[in-house]
Amino acid sequence: MEAVDLARWQFAITTVYHFFFVPLTIGLSALVAVMQTVWVRTGNERWLRLTRFFGKLFLINFILGVVTGIVQEFQFGLNWSEYSRFVGDIFGAPLALEGLVAFFLESTFLGLWIFGWDRLPRRLHLMTIWLASIGTVFSAYFILAANSFMQNPVGFTVNAERGRAELTDIGAVLTNPVVLVTFPHQIFACFMVAGAFVAAVAGWHLLRSSRAPFDGLRTTRRQADGVAVEEDEVRTWRSAMRLGAVVLLVAGLGVLISGDLQAKVMYDVQPMKMAAAEAAYETEQPASFSVITIGSLDGERELFSIKVPYLLSFLATGDPTAEVEGIRDLQEAYEATWGPGSYAPNIPLAYWTFRLMIGLGVAAMGVGAAMLWLTRRGRVPQGWWTTPALVVLPLLPLLANSFGWIFTETGRQPWLVFGLMPTAAGVSPSTTVLEVVVSLFAFTAVYTVLAVVEVRLMLTWIRKGLDDAPPPKVLEDDEPLTFAY
Amino acid sequence: MDLPVLWFGLVAVLWTGYLVLEGFDFGVGMLLPAARDRAERRVMINTVGPVFDANEVWLITAVGATFAAFPDWYATLFSGFYLPMLLVLLALIVRNVGFEFRHKRADLTWQRRWEWAIVLGSAVPAALWGLVLASLVGGVPIDAEGEVVGSVLTPYGLLGALLTTSLFLTHGALFVGLKTVGDIRVRARRWALTSGLLTVLVAAVFLAWTVLGQATSPWPAVPAALVLVGLVGGLAAARVGREGWAFTGTALATAALVATLFTTLFPRVMVSSLDPSWSLTVSGSSSTDYTLGIMTVAAIVVTPVVIGYQCWTYWVFRKRLGTQHMPDAQLVAAGRR
Structure with a gap:
């Protein structure tokens, strides 16, 4: 294999891996924010416990999205230096803006959210999760604008003397018809993943708690304002499950509509991808x-x-x-x-990834609809198939996201920037096969270990269920913290 | 104003922000083995817990700004320093995951493994950023096509790596002194004095080499002098127990070090050790004025807001921490906190 093939494999592996974490980060941050908002507005502690439960799962996922994202930003320079030289004048700005506008917001306010439960007043603390969540959405827009330039270059001119593309209209880049349809498609797809995740995790707990004897797992005793409270967990999990399923269905509808619009834009600007x-x-x-x-x-x-x-x-x-x-x-x-x-492009790959994207997405909506129907008016389904269905559910929209990206990126081939730069021309000339092999091996090894650790940790924390901690209050001087790393 | 020159300055500012902030959390990470027990390590980790991720965004933005404002610089730098950059990435991955995962289980082996991930994940980039930034000035084999051909390891670069490592150790120790109470606070000042003396020695040699051996104008001598002023002043303050001033001193030294390197570098962005005419320059590697203009507007509007809310974060988490403030680790790991 040549350096260009290895570099492509590396980009594919690291990007698909990165994107296992991104949809949940974008979707779940907003759902956790919604849960916390319900608690702050109604004072119903059920939603506080759900906020903390899903907040912890969110953070386990979030950090892997962050660290695998840094790799992406470096990788254009590591393996694709000719590409970076050619489009840097256009492609670099959205990346820089993503850091400046989106990532600062996301990381700073998430730090405040994690450690701020006992230091910030309730409403201010609620604001931090919303700002972090908005940061994730901004970041999606900038990176999709950059990617859309590769699918459909606009707002530029080629400077033959410098041998590069130069930006002439930032407005055109940020309102590229491709990004205008891809952005809603992607955001809705993120909410499908988050909705399916919440529905599946809460659904599993719903089954578990409803099967338990009434005074066992099913109730938690805890102190609220000095009074012992017994709470039926079944009701809590049912609310969360139904919220997740509704989000999944509504987002699924959004994905279908935006996907239809996207197909028309795609046929307009990349007819070969549609034919493939x-x-x-x-x-x-x-x-x-x-x-x-x-x-x-x-x-x-x-x-x-x-x-x-x-x-x-x-x-x-x-x-x-x-x-x-x-x-x-x-x-x-x-x-x-x-x-x-x-x-x-690679025709069978395009053909099948396109069908898997649609098929898995629609299947997820089917499971979501079935869950709503089967849990109507206090019912809890009890068949042997319930647990397997819940385990598979979050994987359906997640893999649909992966296949969608594999389709859109491989469907652009043989171009790196459509009509402007073939993929083979973008690779770093000085990078040796050995260097790419070493890094490919290193990333794959580290990513595999992290995947195992991540999944096991996630399952452990899913099993722990709701906590029984008292509601947060702002600490007096020198009181011990209620949470620390 | 000449926009490429402005952006050369802004890239320097972003690196300054990154190294001053992440410099101390690298230092705290590297110092974990110096803690007496698990409780102390936990306190140290929690001094940087709320901020380390936001500190790192300064790097993301510095790299993004380099890509946007100087695509040729970004392309040559990252493809040329392939293996060092790979190591930085792997280190940052295990380190950040370590911060987030360590407390998620109470068992000792699990926690110790992630602590080592934090230690190594802090030491490797602390050294390699010194190597990379010094090598921009000291020169690497860049050919006429702007590609690095050959090894990027030079004695000057390695000295730069030693300098940033010891500087961040000192900076981190002073941060621990500033943010903790009890026995660890006193010992942290001692760690700072020990590594600080080494830093002064290394800095003196490195700066002399820079000003006399690398610089083409007398100007870098000014920030170079400030590095030593910051360091010596900071150590003196640490000696008399003034942690705030001491930390300000090492922050100043870090900022002045970046300034020394960038003023030496100007008007180049990467020096070629093969032929001076093959060095990458500010004007030769920059983006168009149109792109730089847009970025300038965005930077002017957004940066003050970012600095504002980051300052607020440090204000929110201003209280000193001691082992007595830590919640029960078992409860945290059980998800009950």
Whole structure:
């Protein structure tokens, strides 16, 4: 393998890994903020306990998102220095703004939230989690604006003398049609993950506590204002589970609508990616969408296929009878523009990741809807399938996120910046194969160990359940802290 | 004003912010083995607990600003210092995870492992940032294409690594002195004096080498003198028990060190040891005035707000900590706190 292939593998591995943590960070920070808001506004301590419970799970996840994110920022320089030189004038600004506007907000206020329970008045403390959560959303916008430039370069001119692209219109970069549809699609997708996570964890506890004898696991005794209180945990978990399921469904709807808009923009700016998503070699009018196909490995010949007529035409253009260009015609047109070479991405990869993204997302919504139905009016389902379904649930939207990104990034190939810079031209010229091998090995090893530790820690803390600590109050001088690392 | 020059200055400011802030939490991390027991280590970790992650954003922003304002500098620096940067990344990963995971379980082996992750994860970047920043000035083999060809290890760079390591040890010890009560506070001042003496010696050699051997103008002598003033003044203050002034002294020394390196560097951003004409320069590696203009507006609007709320954080967590303030570790690890 050459350095460019290894560098691509490294980027793929570190980025997909990084993005296991990001959706939960973005979605769950807001859900925890909502839970805390309900507590502050109603004084209902059930929501305080849920805030603390999900807040701890959120933090276990958050820190891995942070540390794997630093790798991303360094990696453009490490392995892709020619790319950095070529687009730095445009691509660097969103990254710098992400640090300045988003990450400072996120990290500073999260530190205040973690350690501030007993130092800040309630409302001020509530504000810190909201500001951290808003920081995560800002960060998504900036990084998606940077990525959208790679999909659909706008607001620039090429300076032939310096051999680089230069920014001419920051407004165009920040309102790139691609980022305008990708941002809502991504944010909704993050909320699907967070909703599914909350629904699954709370659902598992709901099952567990409802099966327990009434005076055992099911109730907690705790002190509130000096009075012993017994609380039915079933009700607490039911509220959280239903909140998670509703968020999952609403966000799922948002993902579907924004995804449909996104497909039209994609067909407009990257028709080859749309053709690859359908493995459509020939131009068709009207074009059908295949739900599933069995064919040759490169997707050129099909043996069996289930097709929905008109659907691809509608997805790509909004008109069910419109023509959709196929790979062969596009290849010819691209060769006429950019000269000889292959301009098609990996077709089977695009075809299957596109279907997995949609399929897993829709499946998650199905499970969410079933949960709401089965727990209506105080019911708790008891079948053998309940636990496996809850374990799988959060993985569905999470993997849909991964496949969506794998689709959109590999679907852009062979371009690094569409129409401007081929991927192979972006790699660092001085970086040796050995260096990339060493770093690839090091990241993979460290990431694997961390994944094991993270999952085990997460499961341990999920099992611990709700705490029985008293509500926070601001400390007097020299009192011991209620929480410390 | 010439925008590339302004941004050269702003990049220096961001590095200053990063090293002054993360410098002390690197120091605290490296000093964990000096604590007497687990309770003391816990106090030390909690002095930086609320702020270490926000301190690190100064690095993210410094790197992002370098990418945006000087793409050629960013590209050459990171691809050229490939293995040092890889080590920095791995160190920061295990260190930050260590801070967050250590208290999540009460068992001793688990906690000790993460403490070592924090120690090593602090020492490695503390040294390597010194190596990298000194090497910008001291020169690395950059060819005519702006690519680093060959090793980036030089005696001057290694001396820079030694300087930042000992400086941050001192800076961190003074932070522990400033933020704790009891026995550890007194001992922390002693740690600072010991590592401080070493720092003064190393700094004297490094600064003399910089001003006499590397600088092309007399100006770097001014911040170089300030490094020594900050260090010596800080140690004197530590000796008489004035931790606030002592910490200010090492903060000043850190800032002045960055200033010394950047004034020596100017108008270059990376020196080539092969041919002076192959050095990267401020004007030759910068972005367009349009991009720099936008970034300038953003920096002017946002930076004061960031500094404001970060100062507020330090105010919120201003109280000194002692072992008596720590909640029951078992309860924390059981999720009941």
